[in-house]
Amino acid sequence: MTNSARQALNHDLSMIVGDGYTLVDAIPDAYTHDETLELDPVEPIAVVFPTSSNQVSELIDYANAQSLPLVPRGSGTGLSGGATPVEDGVVCSFEKMNRILSINTFDQTATVEPGVTLDQLEQALIDTPYFYPVYPGEMSASLGGNVATNAGGMRAMKYGVTRHNVLGLEFITGAGVRSRSGGAYVKTSSGYDLTQLIVGSEGTLALVTQVLLRLSPRAHYRTLVLASFGEFEEVAVAVDSISSRGLLPSILEYIEASGLRAMAEHAGINLGVTAEVSSTAAAYLMVELESMNHDDLEWQTNLLIEVLTGNNSTEQYVLDDTQRRGLISARESAFWTVKKLGANVILDTVVPRSKLAELFKGAAVCARESNALLVGTGHVGDGNVHLSLFQPDPIECHATANAIIELAQELGGAVSGEHGIGLAKRGYLLEHEDPARLSLMRSIKSIFDPLNVLNPGKLL
Amino acid sequence: MTNSARQALNHDLSMIVGDGYTLVDAIPDAYTHDETLELDPVEPIAVVFPTSSNQVSELIDYANAQSLPLVPRGSGTGLSGGATPVEDGVVCSFEKMNRILSINTFDQTATVEPGVTLDQLEQALIDTPYFYPVYPGEMSASLGGNVATNAGGMRAMKYGVTRHNVLGLEFITGAGVRSRSGGAYVKTSSGYDLTQLIVGSEGTLALVTQVLLRLSPRAHYRTLVLASFGEFEEVAVAVDSISSRGLLPSILEYIEASGLRAMAEHAGINLGVTAEVSSTAAAYLMVELESMNHDDLEWQTNLLIEVLTGNNSTEQYVLDDTQRRGLISARESAFWTVKKLGANVILDTVVPRSKLAELFKGAAVCARESNALLVGTGHVGDGNVHLSLFQPDPIECHATANAIIELAQELGGAVSGEHGIGLAKRGYLLEHEDPARLSLMRSIKSIFDPLNVLNPGKLL
Numbered sequence: 033m034t035n036s037a038r039q040a041l042n043h044d045l046s047m048i049v050g051d052g053y054t055l056v057d058a059i060p061d062a063y064t065h066d067e068t069l070e071l072d073p074v075e076p077i078a079v080v081f082p083t084s085s086n087q088v089s090e091l092i093d094y095a096n097a098q099s100l101p102l103v104p105r106g107s108g109t110g111l112s113g114g115a116t117p118v119e120d121g122v123v124c125s126f127e128k129m130n131r132i133l134s135i136n137t138f139d140q141t142a143t144v145e146p147g148v149t150l151d152q153l154e155q156a157l158i159d160t161p162y163f164y165p166v167y168p169g170e171m172s173a174s175l176g177g178n179v180a181t182n183a184g185g186m187r188a189m190k191y192g193v194t195r196h197n198v199l200g201l202e203f204i205t206g207a208g209v210r211s212r213s214g215g216a217y218v219k220t221s222s223g224y225d226l227t228q229l230i231v232g233s234e235g236t237l238a239l240v241t242q243v244l245l246r247l248s249p250r251a252h253y254r255t256l257v258l259a260s261f262g263e264f265e266e267v268a269v270a271v272d273s274i275s276s277r278g279l280l281p282s283i284l285e286y287i288e289a290s291g292l293r294a295m296a297e298h299a300g301i302n303l304g305v306t307a308e309v310s311s312t313a314a315a316y317l318m319v320e321l322e323s324m325n326h327d328d329l330e331w332q333t334n335l336l337i338e339v340l341t342g343n344n345s346t347e348q349y350v351l352d353d354t355q356r357r358g359l360i361s362a363r364e365s366a367f368w369t370v371k372k373l374g375a376n377v378i379l380d381t382v383v384p385r386s387k388l389a390e391l392f393k394g395a396a397v398c399a400r401e402s403n404a405l406l407v408g409t410g411h412v413g414d415g416n417v418h419l420s421l422f423q424p425d426p427i428e429c430h431a432t433a434n435a436i437i438e439l440a441q442e443l444g445g446a447v448s449g450e451h452g453i454g455l456a457k458r459g460y461l462l463e464h465e466d467p468a469r470l471s472l473m474r475s476i477k478s479i480f481d482p483l484n485v486l487n488p489g490k491l492l
Numbered sequence: 493m494t495n496s497a498r499q500a501l502n503h504d505l506s507m508i509v510g511d512g513y514t515l516v517d518a519i520p521d522a523y524t525h526d527e528t529l530e531l532d533p534v535e536p537i538a539v540v541f542p543t544s545s546n547q548v549s550e551l552i553d554y555a556n557a558q559s560l561p562l563v564p565r566g567s568g569t570g571l572s573g574g575a576t577p578v579e580d581g582v583v584c585s586f587e588k589m590n591r592i593l594s595i596n597t598f599d600q601t602a603t604v605e606p607g608v609t610l611d612q613l614e615q616a617l618i619d620t621p622y623f624y625p626v627y628p629g630e631m632s633a634s635l636g637g638n639v640a641t642n643a644g645g646m647r648a649m650k651y652g653v654t655r656h657n658v659l660g661l662e663f664i665t666g667a668g669v670r671s672r673s674g675g676a677y678v679k680t681s682s683g684y685d686l687t688q689l690i691v692g693s694e695g696t697l698a699l700v701t702q703v704l705l706r707l708s709p710r711a712h713y714r715t716l717v718l719a720s721f722g723e724f725e726e727v728a729v730a731v732d733s734i735s736s737r738g739l740l741p742s743i744l745e746y747i748e749a750s751g752l753r754a755m756a757e758h759a760g761i762n763l764g765v766t767a768e769v770s771s772t773a774a775a776y777l778m779v780e781l782e783s784m785n786h787d788d789l790e791w792q793t794n795l796l797i798e799v800l801t802g803n804n805s806t807e808q809y810v811l812d813d814t815q816r817r818g819l820i821s822a823r824e825s826a827f828w829t830v831k832k833l834g835a836n837v838i839l840d841t842v843v844p845r846s847k848l849a850e851l852f853k854g855a856a857v858c859a860r861e862s863n864a865l866l867v868g869t870g871h872v873g874d875g876n877v878h879l880s881l882f883q884p885d886p887i888e889c890h891a892t893a894n895a896i897i898e899l900a901q902e903l904g905g906a907v908s909g910e911h912g913i914g915l916a917k918r919g920y921l922l923e924h925e926d927p928a929r930l931s932l933m934r935s936i937k938s939i940f941d942p943l944n945v946l947n948p949g950k951l952l
Contacts, residue, residue, distance in 0.1 A: 136844075136846060137732070137736060138732045138845060138846035139844045139845050139846050139875075140735060140845075141844075161735075161736040161737070161738065162736075181681050182680075182681040182685075183681075184679045184681070188678055188679050189678070192656075192678060193678065193679050195685065195688070196652075196656060196678075205932070209928045209931070209932065210928065211926055211928040211929045211932070212926070212929075213929065215842075215844065215904050215905060215906055216844035216845070216846075216875070216904060217842045217843070217844060217845070217874055217875040217876065217905070217906070217909070218648055218649070218652060218653065218656075218874050219644045219648050219653050219842050219871070219874050219875070219876045219909040219910050220642075220842055220906045220908070220909060221641050221642040221643075221644070221692050221908045221909065221910050221911060221912045221913070222906040222907045222908045222913060222917075222921060222925070223692075223913065223921065223925065223929070223930075223933050223951065223952075224689060224692065224693055224697075224932075224933045224936055225642075225655065225688050225689065225691070225692055226929065226932060226933075228655070228685050228688035228689065229684060229685065229688065229689050231685070232681050232683075232684065232685055233684055237684075249735065249736070249738040249740065250738075251738070252738065272597070272598045275600060275621075275709065276597060276620075276621040276622075276709070277621070278621065278709040278710075278711070278712065278784040279784075280709065323788070324738040324739075325788055325791050325792075327787060327788070327791070328783070328785055328787070328788035328791065331785045331787065331788065332785075382675075382677045382679050382680055383677070384596075384599045384601075384675065384676035384677060385598060385599050385600075385676070385677070386596060386598035386599050386676075411679070414677055414678050414679050415599075415676070415677040415679070416677065416679045444675050444676060445675060445677070446675060446677075446680045446682040447682045448680070448681045448682045449677070449679040449680060449681065450679050450681050451681060452681040453681070453682060453683065457682075461682060461683065465682070465683065466671055466672070468669045468670065468671040469671045469672075469673065469683070469686065470683075471669070472665070472669065472671070472684075472686060472939070472940070473683050473684045473686075475939040476684055476936065476939065479932070479935040479936065479939065480932070491683065492683075
């Protein structure tokens with residue numbers, strides 16, 4: 033791009049968002065990538081920071097008039113390259129649209145702009161009886177980004193993922209149509225559910241300018257139990273028993289023995305696991321229980337320990353408060369731990385819960401065949417696993433990842449459970465997804481964004 | 493239609509579904525209507541009973557080739573005319589596709605054909621630790637019908653509505669595209685959510701041939717508390733307190749004093765409400781609590797009574813088992829009670845919970861102005877109300893209904909909370925819905941069903 037073209041673009045964008053809300057020169061590195069391991073940074077021609085829905089609307093009109101790709105960006109914490117810029121495009125950062133517009137405890141709702149972060153929302157709710165339960169781990173993530181990827185996290189078994197906690201949206205389609213969907217209620221049967229169509233569409237259909245969130249009552253008491261197992265198959269059976277006995281953990285995570293050691297070490301926490309238990313454990317279950325009522329929590333904890341011992345758990349540790357916070361925070365940071373260790377790809381496939389053991393076994397075979405190292409953790413309550421592949425050769429690495437995704441699909445699963453497709457997983461989706469479904473998705477895209485200005489090249 | 497044309501049609505349809513699975517002569521009255529009060533029966537040219545997905549697929553192809561409207565029908569218990577036939581169309585009844593294909597307790601899922609009824613599913617699950625929690629009241633309703641209308645019911649506050657409990661579908665679009673969406677997991681971020689787009693689309697986008705349902709753990713203990721109030725406004729405030737204290741009732745219903753008397757009388761149950769309480773009560777709250785743990789249920793019940801008395805409830809009755817079943821069953825049958833009493837229209841608008849008092853007050857004014865009698869009950873936990881209008885003059889009745897719906901929209905609500913739009917509420921939707929949203933819906937319809945063969949004239 034010539035310097036004069038760049039200045040002309042800056043002028044046009046400034047007319048929409050005002051002076052000081054655009055970047056065209058010396059674009060900071062942060063805007064050239066998100067947190068995806070396997071993607072290279074891309075420098076966009078500009079970054080723009082709208083502060084209102086009207087400005088977003090005008091930006092979309094401008095993008096259509098100029099055939100200019102618009103790449104939406106929240107906090108840039110995504111793991112699939114959904115916010116990776118395109119070379120001839122403009123990044124539309126929502127970080128200045130970060131107002132909490134209302135909190136209505138009567139309706140158990142919060143209305144936020146897309147740039148509001150999970151942490152900011154939690155702080156605003158801390159003195160109310162409610163909280164926003166979706167917990168992808170990274171609290172600096174934005175709600176807009178969460179909506180785009182349909183972010184999941186550790187609490188999905190009990191509270192669902194983003195789509196289960198979004199009641200409504202204000203949005204502007206790629207064609208410039210501005211509307212609202214949904215409302216402050218869980219029930220509606222009044223036409224096609226556009227809210228649910230837009231949640232998880234990764235900014236390819238519409239830009240979201242307001243999100244109406246459902247809040248949940250905050251439990252008064254919680255406890256975290258760590259249980260060791262000699263074999264993964266036993267973990268899977270224990271999960272089945274936990275559910276069938278009526279326990280509904282707020283967190284139910286599987287961690288490989290090596291993963292737990294690495295996490296505890298990096299975080300500097302002592303979980304009290306003895307050398308004897310550690311030496312025979314293949315895997316751990318991390319189970320958080322919660323209740324409004326102290327005695328009920330005790331009852332749940334006792335039942336849990338009974339179920340765990342009845343399912344061959346070798347030891348169970350009811351963690352104290354420091355250990356509990358430490359372990360959850362270490363699990364949250366698992367991504368940073370494996371990144372630091374040099375992981376090349378992180379998969380987040382999802383399979384039916386009953387197929388987890390088969391997936392882990394098959395994935396281990398795939399990894400061995402290509403000399404890749406594989407470390408797994410997983411949201412075992414909801415079938416979503418994170419498999420970190422260590423294999424520096426990109427071709428070998430891709431082949432292994434592809435084989436694992438193919439296996440997941442054969443087991444009735446999907447490419448991504450919570451990170452989204454973006455750029456990094458797009459090849460896998462196009463290869464493995466039913467062509468009929470892809471074709472329906474493309475047709476929907478063409479209605480919402482006929483000139484393909486919104487996040488082109490992502491997802492589809 | 494001439495007799496020979498009718499026989500030719502019968503021949504063609506029989507080629508697809510086999511002899512004995514079509515009706516062209518003497519079509520039973522049952523297939524000419526659903527349970528909507530205000531609609532006249534319509535005789536279709538044929539009724540067809542497919543028994544497999546392949547047959548449904550062929551029927552759709554045939555409908556496209558012949559420009560023949562296809563009207564899907566489950567059990568015909570709908571309340572908006574979604575299954576009302578069109579005169580030149582064929583009713584596609586799913587009552588012979590009524591197999592429960594699998595129950596997987598490990599995954600907490602059931603896969604059913606669309607003709608399976610809620611009652612049939614409940615019987616199949618009764619010896620498992622799980623149940624299907626959506627409870628629209630009419631247990632002879634089919635799961636396919638529930639998916640079409642996104643059926644709600646009494647347990648939505650705790651368990652959500654149909655869309656929150658459908659994990660995946662097998663479907664065939666109006667264009668004949670056969671595919672599956674979703675899977676046996678709560679998490680997926682792998683493209684647009686076609687499951688959620690089809691749920692609630694009232695058979696206008698695709699015919700659903702399999703439904704993958706999410707099951708929930710069945711509570712071991714439950715109790716029902718009936719509380720009287722002098723004024724409706726106090727009920728609304730009490731609901732707020734119940735939530736904010738962390739109670740999550742499985743049922744939270746508001747019943748007007750006259751409605752409770754009528755229900756108890758019709759059902760012949762003695763709820764123990766004294767004459768003194770009855771004479772001063774304007775409204776009642778019906779609150780079901782449940783738990784896995786007997787002591788916790790007691791704790792919840794005590795807390796509930798504390799909250800109720802602290803919010804001016806005049807009396808609270810912890811019902812015994814016979815009373816509990818009697819009252820729930822009477823509430824389930826409320827529709828039949830008001831039908832018998834001669835109601836002309838039942839509205840099921842939904843508004844934010846905080847706006848319920850305003851809606852009830854405003855609706856009473858609308859009714860008074862047109863000399864209509866109004867009886868209200870409501871799923872007060874989720875903002876969805878049922879307003880029965882008694883006004884035999886159809887023009888007056890429509891005007892009153894329209895005014896109430898307009899008010900609901902002004903309060904941030906929607907036309908239908910759970911019955912769907914169908915034929916009966918279509919006029920209201922077209923009048924009050926944002927034209928931009930309607931236009932997006934029409935474009936989506938044109939992709940899925942370009943020749944408009946699926947349930948034409950419904951919803952949009």
